[in-house]
Amino acid sequence: MARYIKLTDADNIVLAIDGLNPGDQAHAVAVGQRIPRGHKMAVAPIAKDAPIVKYGQVIGFAQDDIAAGAWVHEHNVYLHAFDRDYKFGTDAQATRYSAPDKRKTFQGYKRASGKFGTRNYIAVLTSVNCSATAARFIAGEINRSGMLDDYPNIDGVISLVHGTGCAIDTRGEAYDLLKRTQWGYATNPNIGGVLMVGLGCEAFQIPRWMQSYGVTEQTTFRTLTIQEVGGTRKTVEAGVQAIREMLSTVNGVTRTEAPASELMLALQCGGSDGYSGITANPALGVAVDLLVAEGGTAILSETPEIYGAEHLLMRRAESAAIGEKLAERIRWWEDYTARHNMEMNNNPSPGNKAGGLTTILEKSLGAAAKGGSTNLTGVFHYAEPVTANGLVFMDTPGYDPVSATGQVAGGANVLCFTTGRGSAFGCKPTPSIKIASNSLIYEKMMEDMDLNCGDVLDGATLQDKGEEIFRKILAVASGERTKSEELGYGDSEFVPWSVGATM
Missing domain, CATH: 2.30.130.110 (Archaeosine Trna-guanine Transglycosylase; Chain: A, domain 4)
Structure with missing residues (x-):
């Protein structure tokens, strides 16, 4: 039949x-x-x-x-424009929390801030693209040397490089976005130590950035500039030595029991298809509801990919101010795309369309299902620290690496990524759990996929799949490695959002 x-x-x-x-x-x-x-x-x-x-x-x-x-x-x-009824908070309901004696836990790294990490990395950050190669050399030298074998509590040294940092307005939005993103990564609970490498003459000056956040050099936070140290080779040597000196301190942190309320889950979907909105995304939404019931946080993002479903999220806003903040972000994107001679319906991608998605409205209605059914408790700008519990929204582009970078900068310590076409993705320092929307892509890309929701089409319930996803989140948060981690993904997927003119 x-x-x-x-x-x-x-x-x-x-x-x-x-x-x-x-x-x-x-x-x-x-x-x-x-x-x-x-x-x-x-x-x-x-x-x-x-x-x-x-x-x-x-x-x-x-x-x-x-x-x-x-x-x-x-x-x-x-597709043409039509009015959607923006009613703020009409569907908001009191959150049902798990009984205290039934609360879930995971094994995490407790930081001085009181937050818990799910991984323990040392990050080599860069102020500008001109220092990217030196940063990669430093991380590569450490990882190849074998010295990390003596420090089993350290997951690795990662170079998180980018393509900007100069030729930008130092008083403008592009500078502020990069500043927030870099600080968010430096303070993410999955990072145990930081080395920031600069060139020296760039627009994004390391001392000014440190002054903005009241940061000083210390054992687990070091900085270098190539011009001051005296060239690439000397910078690499100095960088390796700086990291060597922080290894014992970073390794000294061990996993300890933490409540699931300390989890901040980033929600992503990429390479979506016609099944995503009825299998993987709503199953992930069930897992989100379970996490929120534990007092945890989930970050829904990708503003162009909730366009057409935003009115449904606004109805779940806990206050009119939260609903209006989301509406303001939608208006900003409508203006932003118009200024660049684009339209919101430029998304879906060719791959999405081949998988059965026709318009951005269809894609968005399926994508928003990742957010489950609980209240919307906050709306945050890109890379802004997430300070609310429950389901929140962060304004990001729909492009997965840029969006996930903002979520991790906001504090996400674990990530779930649904896909129907087979996106290949990782997100160091935050582990990425890949969830297939259909059994065909799961079987074809089993080495990349952690979970399969295609069996929903064969009779498995969304509730059962959501519970399976939630158990996987707890296991990964406790140290179980994901497929993308086994493959080595995550260093190159650090992509801060670049807006405005490059001068």
């Missing part, structure tokens, strides 16, 4: 679980043409310019009359 799913009574399409062929029956409608797996079929005639409805929400409009049984995709769907 043909397998399909109709998500709500209001929908005028069904999703093909497997490919549908002409002559098949789907929701008492004869299939009129081949419908690829993960794609949509009309189950009633849809008149030209009439809305196409999925999840009970508008995802686009019919470009021409669409017959029942026809394939519904970008060839016959378009």
